[in-house]
Amino acid sequence: MTLVESVLAGDRLALSRLLSRIENNSPEGRAALKELFPHTGKGHLIGVTGAPGTGKSSLVNQIARYYRQPRSGETPRRVAIVAVDPSSPFTGGAILGDRIRMRDLSGDPGVFIRSMASRGSLGGLAAATAGLVQAFDAAGFEVILIETVGAGQAEVDIARLAHTTLVVEAPGMGDDIQAIKAGILEIADVLVINKADRPGVENTERALRGMLDLAHPTRRVFRQNEHHLSPAEPEMELQEGNGFWQPPIQRTVSTEGTGIAEVVGLIERHKDHLLESGEWQRRERARLLSELQHHLQLLLFSRWRSGLSHDNFQSTLDAVFNHQLAPQEAAERLVYQS
Ligand SMILES: Nc1nc2c(ncn2[C@@H]2O[C@H](COP(=O)(O)OP(=O)(O)O)[C@@H](O)[C@H]2O)c(=O)[nH]1
Ligand SMILES: [Mg+2]
Secondary structure, rough: OHHHHHOOOOOHHHHHHHHHHHOOOOOOHHHHHHHHHHHHOOOEEEEEEEOOOOOOOHHHHHHHHEEEEOOOOOOOOEEEEEEEEEHHOHHHHHHHHHHHHHHHHOOOOOEEEEEEEEOOOOOHHHHHHHHHHHHHHHHHHEEEEEEEEEEOHHHHHHHHHOOOEEEEEOOOOOOHHHHHHHHOOOHHEEEEEOOOOOHHHHHHHHHHHHHHHHHHHHHHHHHHHOOOOOOOOHHHHHHHHHHOOOOEEOEEEEEEEOOOHHHHHHHHHHHHEEEEHHHHHHHHHHHHHHHHHHHHHHHHHHHHHOOHHHHOOOHHHHHHHHOOOOOOHHHHHHHHOO
C-alpha cells in the first residue's frame, strides 16, 4: 500500500508521517496532496482564533470532547485539531502546555491532534495549514478545529480557511477588545467570551455588542424595533432566509465545561445556515479560488524568475537604485522585455 492508500484506510501512523511531509512542503507531501484532493470537501472546518491566553486550547479541547461523547442514535464524529502557533521560540512552553491540556483526548482513536510550529514565512504557514486540513479532510475527519493566535494578516488568512469562525475573548485582558485590534472581529461567526467566571464579563459583552452594532447597522435597526417585532415576524424570517446571520455571543468557562454544549449548538446551527443559504458553497469557492491564486502566483513567479538573466536583473536594480528608473517601471521592463 502507498502512504496515501494507508491514510485513506485510516492508518494513524501513516497520517502522522504524511502530515510531516506536508508541513515540510516536501515533494512527496505535494504529490500526496494532489492524490488526496478528490477525497476532500466533506469536513466542517472550524477556526478558533483570539489573543494568547484567552483559553482557545482549553475551549478546543472541550469542543472536541463534546463531539466525541456518545449520543443516542448518532455515531460520534471524528475530530482533528490543528494548533498553529507562528511565534515558536517564545512560546515553546505554551505548546507544551497545550499538549498537556489536550492530554485527556489522547488515546481516543477518533481524535487526532497536531501542533504546528512556525516554519519559514507566514504565507508558507497558511499554505501548510491548508495542506494539513486537506489531509485530515481526506482521512475522514468530519470536524476539523483550527486554533490560531489572532495576531495579524497571516492569522486572518488562516481563519478564512474555515467554514465557521469562533473568535474568543476573555474579560480582564485590558480595556480593549483584542479582536478589534487584530481586525478579526469582522470574520467572526460566533463570539465566545471565555473565562466567564472572571470579573468584568459584563463589560466585555457590552463592548462586543457595541462593536457588532457598528459593524452591522441593519442589526441595530432590528434591535431598535425589537419591541414591535415578534420572533416569527415575516420580515425577520425573510432576512434569515436570505443568508442573514447575526453572530451570537456565548459565555463559556472552558476549565469547567460550562457553555460548551451551547457553543457546539451554535456551531451546528451556523453549519445548517451555511448549507441552507448557499453560503457553504460560496465559502468553498472563495477558499479554493484563493488557494488557486496562491499557487498561480508561486508558479508564475518561479517560471519567470528561471528565465531571467542575473545580469539583466542586477543592471535593472542598479538603475532603480540610481533613481533613473521607478520600481514599477523596472518591474514592467523585467516582465515584458525579458
Ligand atoms: N478561570 C478560567 N481560566 C481558564 C478558562 N479557560 C482557560 N483558562 C486558563 O487560562 C490559561 C490559558 O489557557 P489556554 O487554553 O492555553 O489559552 P490559549 O493561549 O488561548 O490557547 C490556562 O491556564 C487555562 O487553564 C476559563 O474559562 N476560566
Ligand atoms: Mg493555545
